Amino acid sequence: MKAHRAILIRLPRDRCNVDYIKRLTALTSLAYRGFEVWVPDLPKTIQHHLYGFRNFKGSLVFGTVPKRWFASTWVPLKTLRFYPDGSRKGGRYAPVVLDFKSSAIKLYQVCRNERGYVVEVPMPRWVVDRLSEGGDVKYAMIGLKDDEPYLALIAEREVEPYIPSDYMLAIDVNAWNNGIAWGLIKSSKLVKWKPERPRLREIDGLYYRSVVLSQKYGKLKRLGLHKTKEGKGLWREVRRLRRRIYAKLRDYAQRLAHRLVRKALRHRALVIIDDIIEESRRELLEGKLPSGLRKIYLAETRRFVKLLIAQLEWYGVPYRFKRLPSTICPICHHELTQLPGRIMVCGNCGFKAPRDKVPMYWVLKLRCKMIEPEDEDCPHR
Ligand SMILES: [Zn+2]
Structure with missing residues (x-):
């Protein structure tokens, strides 16, 4: 390959x-x-x-x-x-x-x-x-x-992808406000789990500053004064702030992709990716955020997936895309209810977990279907 x-x-x-x-x-x-x-x-x-x-x-x-x-x-x-x-x-x-x-x-x-x-x-x-x-x-x-x-x-x-060890690295891609959650799974245990986020306060700060300035600019425009030195300066500053936001996200996406690929390599893990950004988009719409910020939170997430794939392929890390729902119970398949603090509970069987951790339980549940049959933890396939 x-x-x-x-x-x-x-x-x-x-x-x-x-x-x-x-x-x-x-x-x-x-x-x-x-x-x-x-x-x-x-x-x-x-x-x-x-x-x-x-x-x-x-x-x-x-x-x-x-x-x-x-x-x-x-x-x-x-x-x-x-x-x-x-x-x-x-x-x-x-x-x-x-x-x-x-x-x-x-x-x-x-x-x-x-x-x-x-x-x-x-x-x-x-x-x-x-x-x-x-x-x-x-x-x-x-x-x-x-x-x-x-x-x-x-x-x-x-490059030929390596034969994975008994490790799996699950990567759940969400909008940046919830971040990209990863879970390291060894045999049938979740060894480590972590949601990774860029510095949201910094991103939000830059965004709100750009909003204030573009409102000022809008006022000048209504008065026909946007071509003045002040107007032009404001517009330049707004554009500079926006560029900085995107540059920060791009840089973060790059560093995170690199870090996750290193992690997979270290454990010779099979990488499972859920990149259904649609679910994040829906969640964002429910969240009543300003539309500009919604757009920013989704920016560069697709690019993150592309970077990740390019690097996984480059280093011969085997990977698969798998839908890992965070709103369906991994135990009994019932719809989960969301509690404050993004905690998900199942009204049927009592399963309870943070929303970003639910996909990891799905990997645990599905892993026997995704790996070689010799695994002794997977007897009933
Ligand atoms: Zn359940």
């Missing part, structure tokens, strides 16, 4: 011609749709490159669902790699050269339409780490994100 991971590297804007990159992405977009347009003033190698990729429809670059942050028009580029031991791989005319000996990445003719034009950026630690894990960077892409030039590197690695 081939596993992939990607990284985005910001390119120096002063060394890149944004209009040129825009043009390349437009041509790529046409190539995607099966058109071939030969532009007289573009280097032939770059154009050959673009249409050459059409023969790689099954490859990572063409014909697969692009990652969210890669617009479908990013320009696919081959790479030439010079490894630390002196060996090398890749095409001679590859526009991206990864030189591990001098720890530099060189981009040929994709940043500016000028003969022999090279942009050099330092090799990120990330690439060296992937290489040390047996990965290789065969493909790269160049494109624009928020009008800034970026290089995306895609590491590829051949």
